[in-house]
Amino acid sequence: MIKINNLSYSFPQKDLYNDISFTLEEDQHCAFIGSSGSGKSTLIDIIMKPEDYMFDGTIEIEPNCKIGYVSQFSKVDNAKGTTVLEYLSEDYTKLQDEITSICAEMETASDMDTLLEKYQEALDTLNATFGDDFESELNKKLNLAELNNLKYTNISELSGGEFKLIQVIKEMLSKPNVMIMDEPDVFLDFANLNALRNLINSYKGIMLVITHNRYLLNHCFNKIIHLENHELQEFDGSYIDYNFSLLQSKIELQELSIADDEEIERNERIIKRLRDRAEVTGETAAGKYLKARMKFQERLEARRIKMPFVEIKQPYIRLTTNNPVEEKIALKVTDYSVSFDDILLENVNFEIKSNDKVAIIGLNGTGKTTLLKDIVKNNHPSIEIAPDIEVAYLSQLQSEILNESNTILEEFMDAGFKSYEDVEDYVSNYDFEGEILHQKIGSLSGGEKNTLQLAKISATGANMLLLDEPTSHLDIYSQMALETAIEKYNGSILMISHDYYSVANCVDYVLLIEDKTIRKMKIKKFKQMIYNKYFDKDYLELEQKKKTLEMNISIALRNTDFERAKALSEELEALIKLF
Structure with a gap:
């Protein structure tokens, strides 16, 4: 069990939590949700390393509780010349090697008691950590994630999505009491997302997962923790039930709250009249009546219905162009090929018109980002961009576009804004206001950084946007706001996305990567394809x-x-x- 009691914590320029409390108990699979920048990752870090933080309140973790952790920023370690099997087994193998070494010492040692004690400790650790069915569990997890064919593949050859799943499996194999994951779904293609869903649902133990992914939220969790506006709400049940319960309570509480506000305002007017009368006439009775009314006001304030803690709002995201053009071929790709150790794409051909909204779809590691970057560079013989087309680029590696040592104000001044006032006025449209403008970009959440990227590319006024995983790290309502902005944008968009909700909602057609080439697919046919593979109808x-x-x-x-x-x-x- 993990129990958080009345925890409060602030950054120098931002309050995060105010007396929040919650409990994680046996077999609860908990989704940890909240808008970008509300402090979810920081709270997890406080749970993992409380000694590194100065906070009010207490954190209770049962003795000997083992916590497994998967970061949102995990990357493939190209320096490791090991296979998937070796990587997953390395901790288990170390313990086995230690036991083997102790046994070898026993053959010639005179002090057997010490060695027997070391042997028993190592054996107990092995059994407690991995049990006696490690190999069987490893194979089960790989099969569950449909990665058994990668068992003997070098981990440096895995895609980012495949490696993320391998990391999840590795943490689960060590049998932690609590499994914590920070946006494990980011950049996963849908096959890998299904694999992650299977792994989450197979886990026996306490789980806490930060996610904005609508598919996982609807299919994986029996408890919801919602962090918003410095406060926290916990709910035992599914995400769908939580959302409905939240909306119903908002309707009821807001109606009562407004009634309370009206009564308090009425009483304030009476108090003012009585105070004026008492000052003018000096009547004792008026003074007594005034005191009685003021005490009544105190009681009204004390029992006042509090407005619901979370305002479900859709942030304002806009994408604008200064130079819209009539319908024409904006981008032409002819016989494009790219390879590293192996051929990724070969003889690819497609065209994008000046008002097309298009998604590139393909499994992790099929060359989507490489293609997008070659279009951005515009120096490849197979790529032709029309002369009056201006391109802006959003990267899944946010530090490629944003200088993380800049403050928000400095970033937009460097981008060509004339004054801090102009920056403040512009970024306020994206919900960046107050002290956060003076924060270093590196200290922002992933969702806040992606929203900043969107604000920055919109400020360019470009008429072609190349977006690499634009919904990554965004909270659900920001994702929906982006979908609306894409639909309204008066230019062309080519985006890489594994978010099938966004693809289905806001693009004209998809470019599907299969067998090292790209083919155009109508959105209706695309929907039919993914329904057949992943979803129930509609x-x-x-x-x-x-x-x-x-x-x-x-x-x-x-x-x-x-x-x-x-x-x-x-x-x-x-x-x-x-x-």
Whole structure:
């Protein structure tokens, strides 16, 4: 068990938590959600290394609790000349080698008692860590992730997604009591995402996973922890049930809260009139009545209904162009090939028109990012960009576009803004305001960095955007805002994405990488293909309808239209039953 009690923590320029508490108990698989920059990764780091932080409150972890951890920033270690099997087995093999070495010493040693003690300690560690079925468990996990064919592959040859799954498997094989993962789904193609879902659901123990991935949220968790606005809410149940419960409570509490506000305002007016009367007339009775009314006001304030802790809001993301062009061929790729040790793409041909919205789809490691970077460089003989087309690029490696030693203000001044006031006015549209403008970009969350990239490329006014995993690290409502911005953008977009929700919602067609080449596929056929592989019929449409209803409920609440909010809530309840 892990128990957090009344924890508060602040950065120098930002408050993160205010008296938050929650408990993780046996067999709970918990999704840890919240908007970008709300402090989820920091809270995990505090749990992992409490001695490194000065915080108020307490963290209780049962003695001998073993925690497994998978970072969101894991990369393949190209220096390791080991196979997948060797990598997964290295800790197990070390313990076995230690036992073998002790046994060899026993053959010639005179002090057997010490060696027997060391032998028993090593054997106990081996059994406690891996049990007596390590090889069987290793094979089960590889089969579950559909990676058994990679057992003898060098790990330096794995794609980023494959290596992330191998890291998850390695942590699980050590049988931790608690498994913590920070956005393990980032950059995974959908086959690997399904594998991750299988691994999560197979794990026996406590699990805490930061994720914004709608597919995992809907299929993997029986507890939700939601961190927002310095506060935390925990819910025992599925993500779909949590969202519905949250919206229902918002409708009820906001209605009561407004009624309380009105009563308090009424009483304030009475108090003002009584105070004015007492000052003018000096009547004892007026003074007594004033004191009584002030005590009544204190009681009203004390019992005041608090507004719901989280405002479900869709941030404003815009993508603009200064130079829209009439429909024409903006990008032409002819007989493009690329290879490293092996051929990735061969004789690829396609065209993008000046108003096309297109997604490149393919498994991890098939050359998508390499192609996009060659288009950005525009010096490849197979790539032709029309003369009046201006290109802006969003990278999945955020430090390629953002100088992480800059503050937000400095980054946009370097990008050509004339004054700090201009920067403040512009980035406020992307929800960057106040002290955060003076923070180093390197200290921001992954979602905040991606939103900054979107703000930066929009500021260029380019009429062709090349986006490499633009939804990565973004919270769900930011993902939806980006989908809307892509639809409204008056230019062409070519984006790499493994987020099939976004692909299905906002592109005209896809370029599918298969067998080292690219073929164009209509969005309708693409949907049919992924339904057959991964989803029940109409799943993506249902998910989008659900999110739209949730957003419309939020809008109705902002407008204090409670009747509409309740009617929409009934529609949402009926829709949820179809999942």
